[in-house]
Amino acid sequence: xxxxxxxxxxxEPIRPKLRxxxxxxxxxxxxxxxxxxxxxxxxxxxxxxxxxxxxAVAFRGAFAVSLRASMRQARVGLGRVNGLVxxxxxxxxxxxxxxxxxxxxxxxxMLPLASGPGSDGYSYIALAMRVDLxxxxxxxxPAKAVTVVHVKALDPRFVEGHxxxxxxxxxxxxxxxxxxxxxxSTNPLPRRARQMVFFxxxxxxxxxxxxxxxxxxxxxxx
Amino acid sequence: MKIRVSDWNxxxxxxxxxxxxxxxxxxxxPWRHPWWTTAAWSPDRGxxxxxxxxxxxxxxxxxxxxxxxxxxxxxxGWAPQSTLTRLxxxxxxxxxxxxxAWLREEPEIALPAGRWRRIGTDAGLGESDEPVPRxxxxxxxxEPGDRGFAEDGGxxxxxxxxxxxxxxxxxxxxxxxxxxxxxxxxVEGRVAEFYATVASRPDRExxxxxxxxxxxxxxxxxxxxxxxxxxxxxxxxDRRLVATVYLLSDPGLPPGSDPERQPGRWRAHVRHxxxxxxxxxxxxxxxxxxxxxxxxxGLSLAGGLVGSFTPAIAEINxxxxxxxxxxxxxxxxxxxxxx
Numbered sequence: 001x002x003x004x005x006x007x008x009x010x011x012e013p014i015r016p017k018l019r020x021x022x023x024x025x026x027x028x029x030x031x032x033x034x035x036x037x038x039x040x041x042x043x044x045x046x047x048x049x050x051x052x053x054x055x056a057v058a059f060r061g062a063f064a065v066s067l068r069a070s071m072r073q074a075r076v077g078l079g080r081v082n083g084l085v086x087x088x089x090x091x092x093x094x095x096x097x098x099x100x101x102x103x104x105x106x107x108x109x110m111l112p113l114a115s116g117p118g119s120d121g122y123s124y125i126a127l128a129m130r131v132d133l134x135x136x137x138x139x140x141x142p143a144k145a146v147t148v149v150h151v152k153a154l155d156p157r158f159v160e161g162h163x164x165x166x167x168x169x170x171x172x173x174x175x176x177x178x179x180x181x182x183x184x185s186t187n188p189l190p191r192r193a194r195q196m197v198f199f200x201x202x203x204x205x206x207x208x209x210x211x212x213x214x215x216x217x218x219x220x221x222x
Numbered sequence: 223m224k225i226r227v228s229d230w231n232x233x234x235x236x237x238x239x240x241x242x243x244x245x246x247x248x249x250x251x252p253w254r255h256p257w258w259t260t261a262a263w264s265p266d267r268g269x270x271x272x273x274x275x276x277x278x279x280x281x282x283x284x285x286x287x288x289x290x291x292x293x294x295x296x297x298x299g300w301a302p303q304s305t306l307t308r309l310x311x312x313x314x315x316x317x318x319x320x321x322x323a324w325l326r327e328e329p330e331i332a333l334p335a336g337r338w339r340r341i342g343t344d345a346g347l348g349e350s351d352e353p354v355p356r357x358x359x360x361x362x363x364x365e366p367g368d369r370g371f372a373e374d375g376g377x378x379x380x381x382x383x384x385x386x387x388x389x390x391x392x393x394x395x396x397x398x399x400x401x402x403x404x405x406x407x408x409v410e411g412r413v414a415e416f417y418a419t420v421a422s423r424p425d426r427e428x429x430x431x432x433x434x435x436x437x438x439x440x441x442x443x444x445x446x447x448x449x450x451x452x453x454x455x456x457x458x459x460d461r462r463l464v465a466t467v468y469l470l471s472d473p474g475l476p477p478g479s480d481p482e483r484q485p486g487r488w489r490a491h492v493r494h495x496x497x498x499x500x501x502x503x504x505x506x507x508x509x510x511x512x513x514x515x516x517x518x519x520g521l522s523l524a525g526g527l528v529g530s531f532t533p534a535i536a537e538i539n540x541x542x543x544x545x546x547x548x549x550x551x552x553x554x555x556x557x558x559x560x561x
Contacts, residue, residue, distance in 0.1 A: 001279075003238040007231050014225055025237060045235065056250035120289075120308065122326075154290060155473025158283035161501025161559070174280065174290065177326065193257075194326065196278050196290065196499050197561055220560050 003045070061198035063093075065125055065176035069190050072111040074125060076148050076175065080200045080221065082138065086127060086146040098142040100119070111148055113190055116153035117180035126151050126172040129203050129216050133169045136205040137213075146203075148175070163216045167210065171200070171216030255497045259390065259465040261333065261490035267300060270333040270481060270490070272390070275441040276325040279430040280561060281502035283395065290499075291324040292392065294331055294432040302327045306499055322431070331432070333467060335482045336387035339436045341468075342366060344477030352437075355468075355493070358385050362473055384471040386481055386488075389438040390464045394430040394502045397509065397554035398423055398458025401449050404515070415515035416452070416545060418552035420506055423458050430502060438463045449553075450545050460502070463495040463538075499561040506554040516548040 007016050007023040034041045034050055042049040078085065078094050085092040088109035092098050095108040095115030117123045128149045130139050138145040155172045157164030163171035174196050181191045200221035208214040256277035264271045278290040296305070298317040305315055305323040323329035340346060342354035342363040354363045362383040397420040404415045441461060448454055471479065472487040481488045518541060 008227060010227060014230060017230075021234065021237075044241060045239060045244075047238060047241040049244045049246065050242060051246045051248065053248040054250055056252055059253045059255075118288075121304075141476045151395075151499050153288040154280075154283060156283050156288050158280060158506075160282060160503040161280045161561075162503075174278075177278070177290075179326070194278075196277055196280075198498060199560070 001046075014122045039115075059198075061195070062173045062200045063127075063195075063197050065178075065193040065195060067190050068110065069179070071110075072113045072116075074113055074150070074176075074190070074193065075108065075110055075180070076125065079175075079197075080148045081127060081129065081203050082147050082201075084138070084142065084146050086148045087143050089149050089194065090143055093148070108182060111150055113150050113178065115152060116188060117178070117182060121180050121182040121188075123150060123152050123180065123190075124154055125149075125176045125178065126155075126174045126176045126203070129163070129171045129173065129205075131165075131169040131171075131205045131216070133207075133214075136207050138203065138205075140171075151176075157213065159215045162218055165205075165214040165216060167213050169205075171205075173197075173216065173218050249431050255494070256499050257464050257494065259467065259492045259494065260466045261469075261492055263410045263485040263488075263490075264330065267330070267332070267522075268482075269335060270469070270485070271330040272333055272490075272492075273328065273330060274325055274432070274464070276328070276422075277392075277464075277496070278391055278499040278561065279392070279394065279502050279558070280500070281430065282504060283322070289429070291326055291429060292432060293322040293324055293427070293429045294329060294365055295320045296323045296329045296331065297321075298404070300330060300332075305329065322429075325432070333388050333434055335480065336470065337434060337436050337526055338388055338481060341385045343382040343384050343389055354385065357491075358383075358468065358470060361470060363470070370416075379473070381473040383473050384475050384477065384479060386469040387437075388467050389435045390467065391433055391435050391438045392430060392462045392464050392496065392500075392558075393427070394460050394558070395423065395426040396458055396460065396504050396556040397421065397506055398456055399553045400455035401452050401549075403452040408529075414518045416450070416518055416548065417513050417515045418549055419513045420509055420552070420554045421458075423507060426458065432464065435500070446546050446549060449549055450542070458554075462500075462558050462560065465495055466493045467491075468493065500558045501561050502556055503559055504554065504556045514552070516545065 006017050008017050014216045037218050038053045038055050040051045060077055062077065063079035068075065076088065076093055085094060087098050088111050089165055091104045091106065091109040095104050096102060098103050111125065113123070126149055128147045131137060132139055151172060154174055155163055157166065161172045165171050176196055177194045179194065180188045182188045202219040202221050204217045206215050206217055229323050254275050256275055258275040261270060277292060279292055280290040298311065298319040298321050299313065299315050301323055302319050304327040305321065309321060311321065341352050342358065342412055345366040354365055362379045363385045364378050364382040400419050400421065402417045404417065406413055406415065437468040468491040469481045469488045470491060475487060
C-alpha cells in the first residue's frame with residue numbers, strides 16, 4: 001500500500017479521500033508495543049518493521065570452549081576436576097590466583113592456539129593432569145596439578161577411553177576438538193570448536209603394574 | 223471543513239510511517255547436543271538421508287589413529303570433500319563404492335529404501351508387536367488391526383496415517399569371546415579344562431561406527447550358565463541406539479506405500495536416544511599367545527551319595543564360583559560411558 005493513494009491535489013475535494021483513509025486506518029489499526037532484549041523496530045516512510053530475535057537458550061555445560069579465531073585463542077568455560085578449577089597461564093579458568101583463590105587483575109585467561117593444527121587439520125584442547133608417581137595423587141601445587149593445554153593430536157596412549165600416563169605422571173584428556181581453516185597455506189585460523197566434554201570430571205590415577213605405564217581414570221562428577 | 227493540502231499529506235505520511243508494515247521473528251539457532259539427527263528427502267540422491275551433529279567416542283587409541291572420530295559408510299559419489307581429501311580419493315559422481323566418512327566431516331547418511339519397518343496402521347505379521355508411540359497415535363496412526371475403538375479407548379482414525387521407522391545404531395568392535403570344554407583323564411580321575419578364549423574378527427573395525435538397522439534390539443546380558451555350558455560365543459560388537467528416524471505419511475495413503483514413491487507425502491521425525499559423547503571402555507585388547515584354561519576336577523559327590531546332599535551342593539557352588547571368576551578375568555567386555 002502506497003500513501004499516495006490518499007494524497008489530494010490542489011482544489012481536489014478531500015471528503016472521498018478522507019472517508020477512504022479513515023476506513024483504511026480502522027481496519028489497519030494495531031496496538032503495538034515492542035520491548036525486551038532481542039526486539040528491534042525499524043521505521044521508514046512506508047511503515048515500521050518489527051524484528052524479534054530472542055536470545056537462544058544455550059546449554060553451556062562445563063569447560064565450554066569458545067574461539068577468538070582471529071587472535072588464535074580459545075576461552076575455556078568454568079569446570080572442575082576433583083573440585084579443582086584447572087589453570088591456564090597461572091590463572092584458574094574463572095580468573096583467580098590458584099594459590100590464594102583471589103581474583104587476578106588480568107582476568108579470565110585465554111588459551112593460545114599458536115601451535116596450530118595437526119596434519120589432519122584438527123587439534124584438541126585438553127585437560128593435563130599431573131600426579132606424583134610416588135603417591136598417585138595430583139600434585140599439591142594447584143597451579144600445576146590440573147591445567148588446560150592445546151595439543152595437535154589426541155594422545156595415543158589412551159587405555160579404555162582414559163588417558164594413559166606418559167611415564168612422568170602426565171595424562172591428557174580431550175575437552176574439545178578444534179577444526180582449522182587450512183585453506184590458508186600460511187597461518188591457518190581456527191574455524192570452529194566442537195565440544196567433547198560437557199561435565200565436571202573426577203580423576204583417579206591407576207598405577208601401572210609390571211613396568212606398564214599407569215593411567216588417569218576420568219569420570220563424570222556426580 | 224477546510225484542511226490544507228500540505229497538512230493532509232503530512233498526516234497521511236505520519237500514519238504510514240507509524241503503521242506496522244512487517245513483523246519478523248528470527249529464530250535463534252538452538253543448542254543441539256552431540257548426535258542430534260535431522261532427516262529429510264534428498265531430491266538429488268533420490269532417497270531419504272539424515273545428518274548427525276558429530277559425536278565422539280574416545281576409546282583405546284593406542285592401536286589406532288589419534289582420533290575420537292566415529293565413522294559411517296557413505297557412497298563415494300556422495301562423500302564430503304573433506305573425506306575425499308583425507309582418503310586421497312577423487313570424486314566419482316555416480317559411484318556407489320562405499321567409503322568410511324567420519325561424522326566430523328558431516329556426511330549425508332543414506333536411510334536405505336527397504337530398510338524401513340512398518341509400525342501401526344499397516345504393520346504386517348511379525349511387525350505388529352511394536353506399539354505406536356503416543357506422539358504418532360495422536361497424529362493419526364492406528365494400532366494394527368484397530369476396529370472402531372482402540373485398546374486405549376481412543377477413536378480409530380478413519381483416514382489413518384502410515385508410520386515407518388529406522389534405527390541409527392552406534393557400534394564398537396572389540397575382541398570376540400568364546401567358551402569351550404575339553405575333557406581328559408588325570409591321575410585322580412577325569413579332569414575337565416574350561417577355556418574362555420578371545421579372537422579378533424577379520425572384519426573388526428578400528429573406529430566406532432554407525433549403521434542403520436531396520437530395528438535395534440538391545441543385547442541382553444548373557445547368563446553365566448550359558449557361557450559355562452561351553453560352545454558359546456558372542457559377536458564381538460557392542461551397540462548403542464543413537465536415534466530412531468520415523469516417517470509419518472499424509473492421511474489416507476494406501477497401506478503398504480513406500481516413502482520413496484511419494485516422498486512429498488511423508489514427513490520425517492526423529493527420536494533421540496543418545497545425548498552425550500562417550501568413552502568406550504574395553505577390558506581386553508590383546509590376544510594371548512596361548513589360552514589359559516581353568517582346570518576343573520570332577521565332582522566327587524561322596525557325601526551326597528551317602529546321606530546329606532550338602533557337601534555336594536557346596537562343591538558345585540565352589541566350581542560355579544571358580545568358573546564365573548575365571549570368566550570375569552578372561553572375557554573381553556566393552557561398555558559405553560558418558561565422557
